[in-house]
Amino acid sequence: MLQVLIVDDEPSHVQGLVRHIPWAKLGYLIPLTAESGEEAIPILEAGPVDVLITDVSMPGMNGIELAAEAKLIHPDIQILVISGYNEFEFAQEAIEVGAKGYVLKPLKLSEIERKLTAFRQTLESITQINEQTIKLKEIVSDSQEMLKDTFIFDILEEEPMEEESLNSWCQMLNLPNQPSEGIQLITAIIDNYSDSSGSDAQSKLMLGSALLQSVSVGLKDLGNVLVSKTRPDQVVAILINPSIDKRSNIDKQMRFVQDYMSNSYGVSVSVGISRWGYEWREMNQIFREVKFTIADVRQSGNGSITYVGNTERKAFEDYRMQENMLPDLLMLAESDDPLPLVDKVGQTFKELENSGHNMAYIQSLSISLLGELSRKVWQDTEEINFLNKRAWHRLLDCKTIDMMKDIVIDYIRSASMLVRKERSLQQHHLISRIVSSMEEQLPISMTVKQLAEQFHISAGHLSVLFKKETGLTISDFVKNLRMKKAKEMLQVPTIKIYEVAEKVGFQTPAYFTYQFKKNEGCTPQEYRDRFYV
Structure with a gap:
């Protein structure tokens, strides 16, 4: 609901408007009232007023002067000026000071209602625009933060950033391509993070966010600073071209971060402060130096502030x-x-x-x-x-x-x-086990892939090892194994040739006869006849 202020030195005019306009129906609260411009100013200053209805001609501060003051206090206020016919010369002045409506006496309530409806629509549009503007600012702000996070992540990667990409980032974030006064990197890590907040994911998230905010607040007065949470328990800040006097405050501000995290969350924070760099391309190396130094120092205790000097670099x-x-x-x-x-x-x-x-x-x-x-x-x-x-x-x-x-x-x-x-020796035992398995499984013939899976070895490696150990490929070895078994069975006269073929893994006696003759130089029957001569 919108708020109206009616100002007129004639109380009857004021009360007439208050009583006869359907304020609630039009989207307004019961109006505030004043009988002079001087009386109206404190009301305007005391709280939000959306619409001002004022008479032009009043003792002391007139309606034009009041409208001008109201615009200064509430820039979006909608102003309706009331005047008599002999005061029409004030119309131009009213428009100049920002009045959006001008009505003549005697007043027509329908005209006032139309003006109020138009004002409400205008104010709703203004509110919508303001809300969208605020959202846009938030989106832009969030986008900037996301861009900074992405830039920090990329610049700390082990692979150096391409020159063209680096220049583009610097331009987008308004950063110097060549930091003349230097860059310093600060890393803050929550000690014993996995134990500090149990398994509560929300608590861990709050803990990491608190570290990010405390570092951001602690370093905000040191000049151009990029701050990002690079891990749930780790925050990285990059100081760009800080002045000499501000450099001396780094230690003090990071102790503030440590004290805050300790007092508010009961955790200690280890801090590493890098050497000075003068090119963005150094950042990945500098970051690794800081991480290594912190890790080394934390072996003997937590909660320290450590500087990377020549000894640490070495x-x-x-x-x-x-x-x-x-x-x-x-x-x-x-x-x-x-x-x-x-x-x-x-x-x-x-x-x-x-x-x-x-x-x-x-x-x-x-x-x-x-x-x-x-x-x-x-x-x-x-x-x-x-x-x-x-x-x-x-x-x-x-x-x-x-x-x-x-x-x-x-x-x-x-x-x-x-x-x-x-x-x-291991390979010899493995191939021996595979050979035994192949002999036991006749007439079934397993593929190289099946054997490899059974003995937990790759098919390619098995083929190489088998050939190295036996001098034969697996398929040739299986063929020889079948022939050996077939010859043993052919020496038993009660076993028919088609039974031999089946028992050594051949689908048909004819194919068995073909392979046997190809391998042994005679048919199975000729081999049997020769054996019993």
């Missing part, structure tokens, strides 16, 4: 070298031939020495390599464990990098030899 580089190197070496170890792995290990030791890594680091890396090879590639057999422990003790006593290299290579060669023997 530790991360060592970790990354190990992280990148070990998978390549483990892949080479899958081969039966140890030479590629031996060559790669020799090359790696040379690179480590040339990079200036100390003995302790190379020693640790060597022991890690031996452990990974033993567990993930060579299955921790008793013999492998013995070689591993012996090499591990020898590495601890090493005095030079060359000695360590020789010990690792010697371990690889010895372990590879044991593994090859073990694999060969």
